[in-house]
Amino acid sequence: MSTNHDDHGFNLLDDPWIIALGIDGRERELSIVEVLEQAGDLATIGGEVATQAFAITRLLLAVVHRAVEGPTDADEWEQLWAAGELPVDRLRAYVEPLRDRFDLFHPETPFFQVAGLRTAKQEVSGLEKIVADVPNGQPLFTTRSAADLRRMEASEAARWLVHAHAFDPSGIKSGAVGDDTVKNGKGYPIGTGWSGQIGGVLPQGANLRETLLLNLVAYEDNPYVRIGGENDLPPWERDPNSAQWKERPPQGAIDLYTWQTRRIRLVGDQSGVTGVVLANGDRIQPHNRHDMDPHTCWRYSEPQSKKRKAVVYMPLTHDPQRSVWRGIGAMLPAISGRGIQRGSDPQPRLAPGILQWISDLGSKDLLPERYMPRLRILGAEYGAQSATFAEIIEDVLPMSVLVLRADRPAAGQTATNAVDDAEKTAFTVWNFAENIAQASGAEPKSGAGDRAREQLYAALDAPYREWLGSLVPGSDLQEARGRWQLVVSKATYPVTAELIVAAPPSAWVGREVSGQLVNVPRAELWLNAALRKALPLAYVRSGDSTSKEEVVV
Incomplete structure (x- = not known):
């Protein structure tokens, strides 16, 4: 482990915070660099709740995409797949100049946070505001003790920080100074985190290295990741002063993988976190993001299409009352291909772009038809007005590349x-x-x-x-x-x-x-x-x- 970080900080590149399950079945806590170095020996990402794994895996994908500046096409992807390990030297070369941006308590650019974020009355909320396993905010229905919610290790706080941006419920938030939309000291609802608006479909391989590469879409073959564009960037590459309270369109998959749904400031330091300031962040509309986010199915919406006078697709979320296999047709490129009809009868479903990508790899003989990824299904169901968590959804469905191939349906x-x-x-x-x-x-x-x-x-x-x-x-x-x-x-x-x-x-x-x-x-x-x-x-x-x-x- 590298140790060249500020002893008073907590740097996510060096300090262990990601929960991972080893191939040997042992759970361990690792830094970003350690996870990428040991990816071949790790089975999967874990966490306090399953949706943490989805949010953190997508964060890691953003790091890898930016580090390899691609892959540009399927041939370059094949070289990464055949290498046997992730390109650690390129990963280190990418993150090293950005080291300060991964410090959880940096005074000017704290990771995934806004330095100095405050309300007019200097209010600080309890940690239950970002902890999803306290049902409806009621500690009575959790195994956590009151002490667990008064203070939290920096490593766990980092996990919940990433999760909050991805899955935070809607509802009234703290009114941040500088946010022109605040009324009477309150930030009124702008919706859930982006990942909470979709039905996550995350293909997994035999180990974490394979999982990351299966989800590393080449940008010349697919529209999602836009390495060539200057704006499809993660927050750690953006000007920290650019985080305003204005709606903006997403720029690509990397932007969505790390979308800042909230403005957050953790209150604490390396020794522990005791509170949080949680305000509204970037509002995002779900309409027609099928060419940007590959990790969900999409459904044609007739009401939205009539309203907007254009063909509109919305994310297809998971139904916790229905086993995932019963909706398999929506996931398969062979059944719900990506060719959108613009005529009188638009295609009712679009398969996840990531499964179309795997189908393409199969058709190019870059993945054998017998190879069997495990589709990990992850999502959240929310309560009234989407203001609370009702249920965390997780399922796994293995299927061969043969079943996924659109060219052999x-x-x-x-x-x-x-x-x-x-x-x-x-x-x-x-x-x-x-x-x-x-x-x-x-x-x-x-x-x-x-x-x-x-x-x-x-x-x-x-x-x-x-x-x-x-x-x-x-x-x-x-x-x-x-x-x-x-x-x-x-x-x-x-x-x-x-x-x-x-x-x-x-x-x-x-x-x-x-x-x-x-x-x-x-x-x-x-x-x-x-x-x-x-x-x-x-x-x-x-x-x-x-x-x-x-x-x-």
Whole structure:
């Protein structure tokens, strides 16, 4: 570790603050330089909450992009990938002249902060203002003690500082002196941090070196990183006096990776942080940033398009109530490609640019089709008016490059069709549960169907992930689809059998609903007919008779 830093400061280049998990399974705390030097021996970035990992990884990407001044194209990317380690000499050469800008407590240019930031009344907020694992700001619902929130180590404060810019909730902030938008001493809501407005999709490799390189988009092949432009810069390369309180357009991916959603000043020093001044920063609108931020899916917005009289895409955020695999079609370049239609029917979804990049690497034979990145899904759900954290979202979905390739869409289409199989079957199970409930006297949409449907999805969660991982070069996709439909059919049986066993005597007798008798036997007949239609490959037929291989539910 380098030690040529101010003993009274805390320099993020030298001092350990990033939580990383080693390939050996051990957790460690490292500086920026140490993380980049040891990236091949590290599995992933961690933190107090999963969204810290997303924010810090994107910060590291900004450092690497600027250090290598690219990569300019796929060929240069291939050289980095084949090297076996990150170009540490170039990384050191880049950060060394910027050393002061990485000092957390520098008197003039504190990292990710505004020196001298204050309110008219010199108020300082408690650390709960930037700590996301204190639900709704209520210490009662956290394992942290009151002492944990009175004082914090500089290393943890640095993690929450980066996280606040990326994910801070909306709501009223401290009114900073110099901000013309302040009214009555308050900074009124400008929205959440930029990363909180998107549904993060972060491909991960076998180690952190691979992860960083997988996400290092070459700027001649893609529009995101704009190394050639003078304005797509991280804050540590900008004039610190340029941080005003005026809305400005983002300049590219590096700008968005390090977007300063807030103006912040940590109160403390190397020995610990005791408070924070948290004010509004750079407001950002989410419309049509699909050519700048590659780490999210996008959805066509008809209301916004009508309002703005142009085709508008908005970030597609994650639904914490829905497993990520159920929305796989939106992520796959083979299904939701990046070619935007400007006509009467714009494409409903755009896959993340980062997955299109990996698809391109596969099509250029720079990544083998068998290579299997793990898609780490990260995001935040907010409460009322987006003023509090409601839930932190994290999921992981491994899939081969073959599934991601847009130029060879068959595997991606098979993966999406398999989700359709599950959706159709889930609706059939929902209908069956509702029929039994109504046969026993319940009103329509009693909730029985919802419970049964979610029970089936839960049963299919692990099997789908395992099945998706089996889609590799050489796979028989038709056989794979049939195998999946058989899995779905078998998973359906325990759910429907439980409904039958629990049905009261009145449901067996039944009652008239919408002009026809509904009871358990009839509902079961309708169920089996619907399942045959939804899962035809699970039913092997010979002539007009059902073979012994047919699955009966």
